[in-house]
Amino acid sequence: xxxxxxxxxxxxxxxxxxxxxxxxxxxxxxxxxxxxxxxxxxxxxxxxxxxxxxxxxxxxxxxxxxxxxxxxxxxxxxxxxxxxxxxxxxxxxxxxxxxxxxxxxxxxxxxxxxxxxxxxxxxxxxxxxxxxxxxxxxxxxxxxxxxxxxxxxxxxxxxxxxxxxxxxxxxxxxxxxxxxxxxxxxxxxxxxxxxxxxxxxxxxxxxxxxxxxxxxxxxxxxxx
Amino acid sequence: xxxxxxxxxxxxxxxxxxxxxxxxxxxxxxxxxxxxxxxxxxxxxxxxxxxxxxxxxxxxxxxxxxxxxxxxxxxxxxxxxxxxxxxxxxxxxxxxxxxxxxxxxxxxxxxxxxxxxxxxxxxxxxxxxxxxxxxxxxxxxxxxxxxxxxxxxxxxxxxxxxxxxxxxxxxxxxxxxxxxxxxxxxxxxxxxxxxxxxxxxxxxxxxxxxxxxxxxxxxxxxxx
Amino acid sequence: xxxxxxxxxxxxxxxxxxxxxxxxxxxxxxxxxxxxxxxxxxxxxxxxxxxxxxxxxxxxxxxxxxxxxxxxxxxxxxxxxxxxxxxxxxxxxxxxxxxxxxxxxxxxxxxxxxxxxxxxxxxxxxxxxxxxxxxxxxxxxxxxxxxxxxxxxxxxxxxxxxxxxxxxxxxxxxxxxxxxxxxxxxxxxxxxxxxxxxxxxxxxxxxxxxxxxxxxxxxxxxxx
Amino acid sequence: xxxxxxxxxxxxxxxxxxxxxxxxxxxxxxxxxxxxxxxxxxxxxxxxxxxxxxxxxxxxxxxxxxxxxxxxxxxxxxxxxxxxxxxxxxxxxxxxxxxxxxxxxxxxxxxxxxxxxxxxxxxxxxxxxxxxxxxxxxxxxxxxxxxxxxxxxxxxxxxxxxxxxxxxxxxxxxxxxxxxxxxxxxxxxxxxxxxxxxxxxxxxxxxxxxxxxxxxxxxxxxxx
Numbered sequence: 001x002x003x004x005x006x007x008x009x010x011x012x013x014x015x016x017x018x019x020x021x022x023x024x025x026x027x028x029x030x031x032x033x034x035x036x037x038x039x040x041x042x043x044x045x046x047x048x049x050x051x052x053x054x055x056x057x058x059x060x061x062x063x064x065x066x067x068x069x070x071x072x073x074x075x076x077x078x079x080x081x082x083x084x085x086x087x088x089x090x091x092x093x094x095x096x097x098x099x100x101x102x103x104x105x106x107x108x109x110x111x112x113x114x115x116x117x118x119x120x121x122x123x124x125x126x127x128x129x130x131x132x133x134x135x136x137x138x139x140x141x142x143x144x145x146x147x148x149x150x151x152x153x154x155x156x157x158x159x160x161x162x163x164x165x166x167x168x169x170x171x172x173x174x175x176x177x178x179x180x181x182x183x184x185x186x187x188x189x190x191x192x193x194x195x196x197x198x199x200x201x202x203x204x205x206x207x208x209x210x211x212x213x214x215x216x217x218x219x220x221x222x223x224x
Numbered sequence: 225x226x227x228x229x230x231x232x233x234x235x236x237x238x239x240x241x242x243x244x245x246x247x248x249x250x251x252x253x254x255x256x257x258x259x260x261x262x263x264x265x266x267x268x269x270x271x272x273x274x275x276x277x278x279x280x281x282x283x284x285x286x287x288x289x290x291x292x293x294x295x296x297x298x299x300x301x302x303x304x305x306x307x308x309x310x311x312x313x314x315x316x317x318x319x320x321x322x323x324x325x326x327x328x329x330x331x332x333x334x335x336x337x338x339x340x341x342x343x344x345x346x347x348x349x350x351x352x353x354x355x356x357x358x359x360x361x362x363x364x365x366x367x368x369x370x371x372x373x374x375x376x377x378x379x380x381x382x383x384x385x386x387x388x389x390x391x392x393x394x395x396x397x398x399x400x401x402x403x404x405x406x407x408x409x410x411x412x413x414x415x416x417x418x419x420x421x422x423x424x425x426x427x428x429x430x431x432x433x434x435x436x437x438x439x440x441x442x443x444x445x446x447x448x
Numbered sequence: 449x450x451x452x453x454x455x456x457x458x459x460x461x462x463x464x465x466x467x468x469x470x471x472x473x474x475x476x477x478x479x480x481x482x483x484x485x486x487x488x489x490x491x492x493x494x495x496x497x498x499x500x501x502x503x504x505x506x507x508x509x510x511x512x513x514x515x516x517x518x519x520x521x522x523x524x525x526x527x528x529x530x531x532x533x534x535x536x537x538x539x540x541x542x543x544x545x546x547x548x549x550x551x552x553x554x555x556x557x558x559x560x561x562x563x564x565x566x567x568x569x570x571x572x573x574x575x576x577x578x579x580x581x582x583x584x585x586x587x588x589x590x591x592x593x594x595x596x597x598x599x600x601x602x603x604x605x606x607x608x609x610x611x612x613x614x615x616x617x618x619x620x621x622x623x624x625x626x627x628x629x630x631x632x633x634x635x636x637x638x639x640x641x642x643x644x645x646x647x648x649x650x651x652x653x654x655x656x657x658x659x660x661x662x663x664x665x666x667x668x669x670x671x672x
Numbered sequence: 673x674x675x676x677x678x679x680x681x682x683x684x685x686x687x688x689x690x691x692x693x694x695x696x697x698x699x700x701x702x703x704x705x706x707x708x709x710x711x712x713x714x715x716x717x718x719x720x721x722x723x724x725x726x727x728x729x730x731x732x733x734x735x736x737x738x739x740x741x742x743x744x745x746x747x748x749x750x751x752x753x754x755x756x757x758x759x760x761x762x763x764x765x766x767x768x769x770x771x772x773x774x775x776x777x778x779x780x781x782x783x784x785x786x787x788x789x790x791x792x793x794x795x796x797x798x799x800x801x802x803x804x805x806x807x808x809x810x811x812x813x814x815x816x817x818x819x820x821x822x823x824x825x826x827x828x829x830x831x832x833x834x835x836x837x838x839x840x841x842x843x844x845x846x847x848x849x850x851x852x853x854x855x856x857x858x859x860x861x862x863x864x865x866x867x868x869x870x871x872x873x874x875x876x877x878x879x880x881x882x883x884x885x886x887x888x889x890x891x892x893x894x895x896x
Contacts, residue, residue: 238520238521239521239522239529240519269494269525270493270525271494271495271497271498271529273495288523289522289523296649297544298462298463298491298513299545300463300545301495302463304466305495308467308468309495318522321523
C-alpha cells in the first residue's frame with residue numbers, strides 16, 4: 001500500500017485531458033509537488049494510466065473508477081488489471097460516477113486486497129458517517145451540487161464533514177476540494193481542518209498550468 | 225408515521241403475484257396476523273397498492289421500491305404519489321434493486337419527510353454499520369447470495385449483523401429473513417435475536433397459503 | 449388490442465400529477481375528447497392506473513414505462529400486472545427513461561403478446577428507422593433535446609421523421625409532440641403530416657386544464 | 673478508417689487476460705493471422721490498449737466499450753482518448769455491456785467521426801434489422817443466451833441474421849461467433865455465410881493458445 005503524508009494535494013483532470021496533454025500536466029504536477037515536498041494524487045482515465053506510470057515516479061496515480069468485477073465480464077476494467085499497471089489508488093463513488101452501497105463496500109475491500117488505496121466520495125453528513133464505516137483510506141467530502149460549480153464548501157460543511165468521518169474512524173484522511181481553484185481556497189480548506197485539497201477544472205482550465213500549481217501547492221506547503 | 229410492535233412479520237410476494245391473487249394473500253395474511261396479534265409488513269408492486277390499501281386495514285403496506293425523484297420525471301413513481309395512496313413503508317436497497325449511496329440516503333430522508341417508514345437492506349457487516357448511520361426505521365440484514373436460495377443466514381451472521389446495526393443505532397428494528405420458509409426458520413431467527421422475519425417465495429409457492437402463514441406466525445407469536 | 453383512429457391526441461402528465469388531480473385531468477380529457485370524437489392516449493404512473501381505469505372508459509390508458517421482467521424480480525412492475533389492470537398501451541424508450549436495444553425489442557414483443565399497444569420513442573432519423581424495424585404500433589418521434597423545452601420540432605424534422613418511419617413500416621402511427629402546447633402547435637404538427645400530437649407540461653401547467661384541452665383538441669378535430 | 677478484408681477473425685479475451693498475458697496472446701494472434709493472411713480484430717480493456725498498440729502492428733485493436741461522453745465527465749474513457757492511442761475499432765452493445773438505443777446511435781456516429789470502425793452486437797432478427805439501420809461497419813449477430821455457452825448459433829439463426837442485416841444494408845460485415853471454439857465451428861459459420869467469426873473463452877482457456885489459433889485460422893483461411 002502506498003504510504004503518503006498529509007496534507008495531500010489532488011489533481012483531477014477528469015476527461016478534460018488525455019494522451020500527451022495529461023502526461024504533460026502530470027509531469028508539471030510532479031515537479032511542483034517535489035519542489036514543495038508534497039504528496040499528490042493524480043487521477044486518470046484507464047487508457048492513460050500506463051503512460052502516466054511511465055512518465056512519473058512520485059505521483060500517486062489514481063484510477064478515476066474501479067469496477068468490482070470478476071474475470072470474464074466485458075466492457076469494464078478488471079481491478080487486477082489496474083493493479084498490474086501499478087495503479088496506486090482508486091476513486092470510488094464520485095458524484096459523477098455513483099456506486100451502489102454494495103459496489104462501494106466491495107470496492108473498498110477489493111482495493112485493500114490488491115494493495116491499492118481506496119478514495120471514497122461522500123456528500124451529506126449521513127453519507128460521511130456511513131462511508132466511514134466501510135473504512136476507505138481517504139474520503140473526499142463535498143456537497144454534490146458544488147462539484148464543478150466554482151463555489152467551495154463553506155466552513156460549516158467542512159468542519160462538520162470532518163467531524164462526521166473522524167467520529168467513526170479517525171484514521172481516514174479527509175479531502176475537501178469542491179470548487180477549489182486558487183491559493184485562497186486551499187488555505188480556507190486546510191484552515192478549516194481538511195487534510196487535503198486540490199482541483200479539477202480549476203487547474204485544467206488555467207491558462208498556465210505550472211503557475212496555477214505553484215500558486216495552490218505553495219499555499220498548501222505552509223500547512224505541512 | 226405508522227407505529228408497530230416487535231416481532232415484526234413480513235410477507236414479500238415480490239412480483240410472483242398481482243391483482244386478485246396478491247389481494248387474496250394480503251387478506252389471509254391480515255387474518256392470521258390478527259389472530260396472533262402480530263404487526264405485519266406486506267410488500268407490493270406500485271400498481272397493486274390501491275387495491276391492497278382498500279382490501280386491508282391493519283397490514284403495513286410497503287412499496288417494494290421508491291424513486292427519489294422530483295415531479296416531472298417520467299417512467300417512475302413519485303414518492304408523494306406513494307404517500308397519497310396511504311403507503312405505510314418503503315423498501316430501499318434490496319439486493320434485487322440496489323441503490324446508490326446517495327439514493328439510499330435521499331430515500332431514507334424522503335420517506336421520513338413524508339411520514340413513511342423506511343426499510344433498508346444490508347448485506348455485509350460493513351454495510352450494516354454504514355446503512356445504520358443513515359437511520360432507517362427498519363433494516364433487513366441478509367447475505368445477498370442467500371436471497372431466494374432456500375438457505376437461511378447462520379447464527380453467526382444474524383448475531384453479528386444485529387450487533388453491527390445496534391452498535392450504531394439501537395433504535396433500528398432488525399429483520400433477518402433470507403431463506404426463511406417454515407416455523408423452524410422463524411424460531412431460529414428470533415432466538416438469535418432478530419426482531420422480525422418473514423418470507424417471500426417460501427410463502428408464495430406454498431400449496432396452502434393460510435396453512436403456511438399459520439405455521440410461521442404461530443411460531444413467531446411465542447416471541448411476543 | 450385496443451383499436452384507435454387517427455389523429456391521436458396524447459396527454460402525458462408524467463409525474464407532475466397523481467391521485468385525485470390526475471383523475472380529474474383524465475376526466476376532463478375524456479370529456480373534451482368525446483366532444484370532438486377523438487381517441488386519446490393518457491399516460492400514467494403505475495400507482496394511478498387502477499383509479500384512472502375506474503374513472504374513465506374511453507381513454508387509452510397508457511403506462512409510462514414497462515419492465516420486461518419475469519415473475520420474482522423485486523422493485524419493478526410485472527407486464528402481466530399492468531395487463532391485469534386493463535392497461536391499454538405502454539410507452540417504451542422515452543428520452544427520460546431510455547431502454548437498451550434489447551429491452552425495447554423485448555418490450556414491443558411483450559406488449560404485443562399481452563394485447564397492449566406499444567408506443568416507442570425515437571430521436572434521430574437513424575433511431576426512427578431502427579425502431580420502426582421492431583414494429584411498435586405507435587412511435588413518438590422527437591429530438592430529445594426539445595422534450596420539455598417549449599420549442600416544437602421544425603417542419604424538416606417532422607417530415608423526415610415520418611418518412612423514415614413509414615419507409616420501413618407504413619402501418620406505424622407517428623406522433624410528433626415535442627414542445628407542443630397550443631392550437632397553433634397542434635395545427636403545425638398535423639399539417640406537416642404527424643398522425644398524432646399532444647402535450648405534457650404544456651397541459652399540466654395551464655391555469656385552466658379544460659380550456660387548454662378545448663383549444664388543442666378543437667384544433668386537432670379539423671384533421672379528422 | 674482501417675481497411676480490412678473478409679473473412680475477418682476475431683479474438684475477444686474480454687477481461688480474462690490483462691498486462692503481459694494479453695500482450696502475449698495478441699502477438700501469437702498476429703503471428704498466426706499473418707501466416708494465413710487474415711485480418712483480425714483483437715479486443716481489449718482500455719488499460720491494455722497502449723501496450724497492445726505498441727506490441728503489434730497488423731491487428732485491428734478494438735476497444736471492448738466506448739462511452740459516448742463529452743470532456744469533463746469522470747469514471748469513463750473519452751472517445752477521443754481511445755482514438756489518440758490508435759484504437760482501430762470499438763465494440764458497441766455487447767450483451768454483457770448493453771447500450772440504450774440512443775447511446776448505440778451516438779456511438780456509431782462518434783466512431784465514424786473519429787475514423788474508428790464501429791462493431792455493433794445484435795441478438796434477435798428484429799435487433800439485426802434495427803441496428804443495421806444505424807449503419808455500423810461490422811455487426812456481431814448472436815443469440816445473447818449463447819454467449820459463453822459453448823454452443824454455437826444454428827444454421828437457421830446464422831442465415832436469417834445475415835439476411836436480416838443485408839436486406840437493410842449489404843455493406844455491413846456480419847460476424848457470427850457465439851460459442852465458436854474449434855475448426856469445425858469456424859467452418860460451420862463461414863459455410864452458412866458469416867463473413868467473420870472467432871472466439872473468446874474458447875481461445876483464452878485453451879491449453880495451447882498458438883495451437884488453438886492455428887486450428888481456427890487455418891480453417892478460416894480456406895474461405896479467403
